[in-house]
Amino acid sequence: MRSPSLSYAGCEEPHFLEACHLCSKSLGHNSDIFMYRGNTPFCSQECRQEQIGIDEARERRCRKASKKPTSEIKKSSTIQTESLVMA
Numbered sequence: 001m002r003s004p005s006l007s008y009a010g011c012e013e014p015h016f017l018e019a020c021h022l023c024s025k026s027l028g029h030n031s032d033i034f035m036y037r038g039n040t041p042f043c044s045q046e047c048r049q050e051q052i053g054i055d056e057a058r059e060r061r062c063r064k065a066s067k068k069p070t071s072e073i074k075k076s077s078t079i080q081t082e083s084l085v086m087a
């Protein structure tokens with residue numbers, strides 16, 4: 001029995017420097033490639049700028065989310081552990 005997924009297994013991995021990270025447009029060897037964070041290629045400044053914006057927004061959300069609820073998470077996890085022990 002031949003599984004079709006097996007023959008495609010080698011092609012599913014993302015190919016660095018071959019496609020834009022944002023819009024998946026293929027990047028030719030002679031076309032301009034805009035790098036971001038060392039190994040993330042983009043076909044244009046616009047795509048790269050958009051990804052930078054996405055990352056910055058995500059990092060801001062993470063920082064805000066991780067700062068405030070840290071103590072709350074600790075409290076609630078303690079409560080959960082206690083209730084688990086009691087149950």
Ligand SMILES: [Zn+2]
Pocket residue numbers: 020021022023024025042043044047
């Ligand atoms: Zn692009």
